[in-house]
Amino acid sequence: MPRGHLPVRSYLAVPVISRTSEVIGGLFFAHPDVGVFTERAEKLVVGIASQTAIAMDNARLFDELRAAREQLKIHNETLEAQVAQRTAELRETIQELESFSYSVSHDMRSPLRAMQGYADALLADYQPKLDEVATRHLTRIRRAASRMDLLIQDVLAYSRVAKGEIQLAPVNIETIIGDVLQHYPSLQPDRATIVVNGPIPLVLAHEAYVTQIVSNLLGNAVKFVQAGIFPTITISAADSGELVRLSFRDNGIGIDSRQQKQIFQIFGRVYGEKKFEGTGIGLAIVKKAAERMGGSAGVVSQVGHGSEFFVFFKRA
């Protein structure tokens, strides 16, 4: 014992242990008499030590929590700033894309019209002077230009369906089918039999998109048919609770199961341009339009046994 120090003859030390089993302190008791600290006193002090540990743990947790919250706040602010910046960037990109597709529709189609127009004019006005080769070359120029024009139109239609703002309203699909049937030469009774097995329930949709879906599916159904087979299509609808399943059953060439996914992708055509004309965008438009209206599109088919294309719509 150093001089001046209290005369310690009894001593009791108990560690304060945190929840994580770490010694964070101790409780120390001393007494000048011998044998003061009984087992009961030790138990009591151990109890106090564990209470102390809980209190200190809580204080520490509180500090940590406050620090974490501070950190989170800073993080959130940075995140918000980042989101705002990216949104602004995205908006700019979308605007650029919109003005791009706008000038595609205006500027790119105009030289095409000139190419086609002058080729037409030559073919019509100079026919007697043109030999077979010249006529064939001019016809090819005209055909290539018209194919380019179709491509541009379809890409524009796709981008309109992909990004256009829509409002869903009750739509009568039967009326739309009637309009489409009137409009397209390839859908007339002398070129295809198209049966509508009504009634088709009202759906919640965007009319222009439904028109696009119906005309693309019917156009495909009469196009992808074995030579010599008269196209026959049955349109029907099934009500499945909140959805309406619209089905187009055809007697066409059918689609291999391995290609059934691919055909719904943009430029996902399966056949060469020589066999069946088209841009390879039509079904991508169908799928995108259906999805934008809260539905979906798909196909059930077997090669040689026709196809059934279906579209799910929200019920009105």
Place this chain on the structure above:
Amino acid sequence: MKTAGAILLVEDNEDDVFLMERALKGARITNPLLIVEDGQSAIDYLSGEGKYSDRTAFPIPSIVFLDLKIPIVRGHDVLAWIRSNEVLENVVVVVLTSSSEPRDLKEAYRLGANSYVVKPPTAEQLLELAKAFKWYWLTFNEFDDTAASLS
């Protein structure tokens, strides 16, 4: 007079001018055809300003074929100007454009276009259009020319 008078074509693309003239000729449309190449010239022509002051040589048209994407004053603004002008309120304005964008179409009708036609891609189809146009607008449609003759 109830039948159509002159036709004014507002078009800056010389190829489209050539093809349009050819189609109108092909459809045997014999109405005088006058051509201006930008929006400001269209307004000058229609208001009889400057070199267009001679109304015998540059008559107020019954029909205007209006392209939308034209220099100086854009087509939509020319259309709005025509519709705000009392003397021209009966002029039939046919928008003839390469744009099939819904917003162009909507704006054109909102501003008072009588018809909206997307330029057909082939000369054959343009000829069909000219024939259909002649059949309806130049055969059956009756024009109100009182306003024009007042000016």
